[in-house]
Amino acid sequence: MVQWCSVPGFFPWLRALVAPSRGRGAPQRPDAAGLEVDLVPAWKKARAVLRADTVARAVALCVDTRRGVLVVGPPGAGASRCAADIAAGLRAAGIPVSVWDDLDRAGAHRALPDGAVLVASARVGAALPPGYREVVSARTTRLPLRNLTRGQSEAAVSAAVGAPLSARLVEALWACSHGNLTALRAVYDDLATRGLTRRTCDRVELTVDPATAIAGVAVDPQLWIGASTGPGVVGPDGLDPVTDALTTVALARRIRIQDLERLHGCEVASDLVARALVAEAQHNGAQVLVVQPPVLAAALRAGADHRRRRDAYDAVLALPGIVPPDPTIVLWALSEAPATHAGRVDAPAALAAARAALDAHDYRTGVELSVAAQRAGLEMTPLQQAELALVAGSCLRLLDRVQEAAVMFERSLECLRAAAGPRGDDDEPGGPDFTSVLIDNVTARADLAHYRDRGPENSLPLIEAAHGLLTPGHPAHSVLDALTVVHLSYAGRYREAARAHAELGAPQTDAAPGHPAPLHPASLSAEWERRLEAIHALALDALGQSDAAIAVLRRLARQSRTVDHHAWASEEYLAALLYVVLHGFGVNALFAELAPFVAVEQDDSVRLDHGMRRVADAEIALAAGDLPSAVSAASDALDTIAVDGPEDFLPRAISLYALVSALSGQTATAQEQLRRLRAVHGYANSPVGPEIRGAEAGVLFCLGRSEEALGIVRSLVDDGLLGSAVRAALAGVLMADPESCRIVAELEVSGDVPVLVRDLAAANLADNPRRLIDAAQRARGHGLLMVAAAAADRARTLATPGSQHHTLAERMLATTEISGSLAGLTGLGGPARWVPPGVTLTRRESQVAELVGQGLTNAEIADELHLSKRTVEGHLNRIYTKTGTRLRG
Incomplete structure (x- = not known):
């Protein structure tokens, strides 16, 4: 599924709802010498509260082993505070403690009292001064703290630069620095020197996409590495051991700590880990090493000549049991010396490397691996050829080389048919390998057809035809039926998707000849079932059944407790959680659902699209009535998605920008964006198609074109999308439009917010101030400040001046703070x-x-x-x- 909701970007906005007010003035950018000292308070303001269980586990470990702790983290991650909390816990347990804070900047040598447990803190990547390293290694266990999350980093990055930044510039700076303030400043200066930034009236922007900007960053690696604290031996390339080992990790991106020890010795590897210049990360279930900060890895790779690369790649290929295969190294072996590495780079290794490149979003390498494997003449079975062509086609598709991708998918299908023929000796047509490749092929071809045609009409026949390649009664028939549900949801046809989902779980005995009866969802894999249930929750939300939708998500959440979050934190699940909670239960309820978003945002292997994160920001700000924030986020999302994609969600960004502009009284902008939206072919054929139509109706209400808006609302009701119809008619309800209120008051919906809007519509029709005040109070309790203000304003208008209801309405308007004028809503513009x-x-x-x-x-x-x-x-x-x-x- 296209990446259409990378939700963790809404963290800064949600935190702003509960954070204490701060001064508006941005600090001036300090000089290089005072950077870290001056900016630590800014980082501390943005960082999350330390988890109590981290401190408790460290205290318990120290009590049991009488061994201390060295807390290592980036500036602002709370290393000093964590060390202080651990020391306090040890003192409470009656254990003598000696605290060495900011040890990397320590002056004269400190003495450790006899019998005391050492608790120390240091910055990530910093070498310990002479005389401390041996004591700390012998008396402590290293406790690394996570870097700030991407959401937490935005305020800190802006503070470091001294000016508000665009989302794309924040993304580039954070991807390079990853918590290291020195790296952040160096990258920002490098981008400015190359003319890739520009200052507009209110912020600093990036003039190219983040990937292009990061690729050209030139920095001095010694800014982070410094003098080696390992053996004082110069390597064969004239590099000290630490730089040499770091270069190996930067070039071979998928080696483990054991591999690094074999290549460069345990002492050097331990020094790198202790300084947090390398860190362990999860990639496809395997523990691999990464260089911190990432810009350091890019600089080391750029500085390695051909001979250094060859030596590193040869050494890695010679390691026993290297997993998973590094795409770059396998590509080098196939291109440079296929005969030499014929025993170690075979068809399975090439396939694994191509899959790894696709999973790591390194699409060009994935395509090049397919070409190199063919040129090298690797012996491959038809099934392996089908899989390699499928991976190459997927990479081409994500590079937006659509025609080439279609050719590769067809080539993969031809190989599959050859594998299923009488001479196919790879795997029987019903075998697991064949079935897996077939399902992936059908999924890719259907997705491409939907992308090109903006509708499911051409993708559904492809899914139907795939049934013919499976034997009757095969469990994969159920997967293909589930794929039908997915593609109906892709087009926003949620009523049909819900019907297909119900049929998927209903056994049939009168199936048509040649087409087996659908199987129970229990025959689906756990991954497919989780994906399907999340999509079904989205369908229920659009249909106005928020209570049923949240019940589905709660069931998924219970199941997720027994599996790693990689298995359940899919785009579909996160999108469903955002939309169901926000649409059905409000902003305050969404704030209580942060745990899964935090877990994903802290995982560097999960790709978070910045444009979609800003779409989420705009959705939440709009729901709460913070129109200035909504305008900023929607404009930023539109600018980013227009350049970086995903193209499927460009209409949603346009519709949001048009709606918040209309609500803010920017009529000309709203009209221009409405024309731009309608110029997009099939703009409503997307997973958020009903919401796009709803935003379109809201714009029309604000522009005074009520009949057109009501036509959209009625069409959503006719399609059974009652939840989307409520949101489409919201602007009309807030304006007390009689026909909008009549339509909404009669809808059968569930969930706190839809029921609230329905009750508000009924109160408008009855001209009842008491019920309007009740609706305003409920709206404020859900964090929907715009709805609360509109309801209170309407109640004040209807109530007799001086009456209790009039006084209550005035009091609510005085205490309900919404940012910006609501010029598009009659009665709230002045x-x-x-x-x-x-x-x-x-x-x-x-x-x-x-x-x-x-x-x-x-x-x-x-x-x-x-x-x-x-x-x-x-x-x-x-x-x-x-x-x-x-x-x-």
Whole structure:
């Protein structure tokens, strides 16, 4: 499935809802000498609270072993605080403690008291001063802290630069520095020197895509490596042992710590690990080493000549049991010396390397591996040829080389047919290897057909035809039926998808000849079942069944406790969790669901698309009524997705930008984006197609084209997408449009937010201030401040001045803070809209009313109009008498 919801990007916005207010002024960028000292407070403000269980486990380990701890982390990750907490726990247990904080910057040698447990802290990658290294190695166990997450890093990166940054520039700086402030500053200066950044009126932007910017970063590796603390022996290339070993890790990106010890010795490997210049990470279930910060790895690779690369690749290929195969090394072996490495680079190794390149998003290497394997003349069975062509086609598809990808997919299908023929000796047609490649081939071809045609009409026949390559009763028939559900969901046809999902679990005895009856979902693999259930939750959300949708996700969450988060944290699951909770239960409920997003964001092997993260930011800001943040996020998402993709979700970014612009009163921008949206072929044929149509309706309501908007709402109701219809009619309900309220008041929906909107529509029709105030209070409890403000404003208008309901409404409006004017919603754009027919205000009264609508106090109005404060109060009293309503709470 296309990457359409990398949700962890909404962390900064959610935290802003509960974080204490901070000054608006961004700190000036300090000079290089004071960078780390001046910016540590900024990092500390952004970092997450340390987990208590980390401290508790460290204390228990020290108590049991009487061995201390060296806490190592990047600036701002909390190494000093963690060390202090561990020391406090040990003191509470009656154990003497000696704390050596910031050990990498220590001066004179410190003495360790007899019997004391040593607790120390240091920065990532920093070498310990002479005289400390031996003591710390003998008396402590290293405790590495995670880097700041990407979401936490955004505020810190902007603080380090001294100016607001665009999302793409933050992505580039963070990918390079990964928590190292020195690296961040060096990368930023490098990008500026190369002319890849520009300053607009409100932020610094990146002029190219992040991948291109990072690829050209030139830095001095000695900024991070420094002098070697290992053996004072110069290697054969004139490099010290630490730099030599780091270069090996940078070139061979999939070796393990045991492999590094075999190649460079245990002492050098231990020194690199102790300084956190290398760290262990998970890649496809295997523990491999990575260089920290990543920009250091790029610099080491760029500085390695051909002979150094050859030596490193030869050494890695000679290692016994190297797993998984490194795509770069296998490609080098096939291209440079296929005869020499014929025994170690065979067809299975080439296939494994191609799959690894695809999983690592190194698509060009994946394509080159396929070409190199053919040129090298590797002996491959038809099934292996089918799989290699499939991987190459998938890489071409993700490189947007659509025609070449289609050719490779067809070649893969031809090889599959050869493998299934009478002479196919690879695997029987019903065998697991054949079935796996077949399902992947059908999935890839159907996805390509949907991508090209923006609809499932051509992808569904491909899935149907694949049944003919399987024997009757084969479990893979159920997978193909599940794939039908997926592609109906891709097109936003959720009612048909829900029906197909129900048929998937219903056994049939009267199946058509030649087509076996669908099997129970139990015949699906656990991975497919989890994916299908997440998509089904999205369908239920669009159909207005939020309670049923959240029940599905809760069941998936219970199942996830027994498996690694790689297995369940799919794009579908995260997207479903975001949309179901936000649409069905509000912003505050979403804030309580951060755990799975945090787990994924802290995993460097999970690719998070920055454009889609900004889409999520815009969705949440819009739901809460923070229109300035929504405009910024939607504009940023649109700029990023237009360049970097995914193209399938460009219409969603456009529709969001159009809606928040319309709500903010930016009519011209809204109209322009609406025209741009409708110019996209099949713009509503996507997983969020119903939401795109809903946003389109909201824009039309704000532009005064109610009949067109109501037509969209009615079409969503006719399609059975009641949840999407509620969201499409929301702007009309907030404007108290009678027809919108009538439609919504009659819908059968579940979930706190849809029921709230339905009750608000009914209260509008009844002109009932009490029910409107109740709806406003419920909306504020869900974090939907825009809905709360609209309901309270409507209640104030309907209530008798001076009554209890009128006072409550005014009080709610005074305490419900929403950012920015809601110019697109009648009644919330300023007091002038509420002047009754036949009432005329004088020129001065109109000026006072306009300034009140802009949020000015009486004293500020007096200064603006050169009047006394008492005169302004007199004008306000006369306005109140004429209109029968107040201008502010």
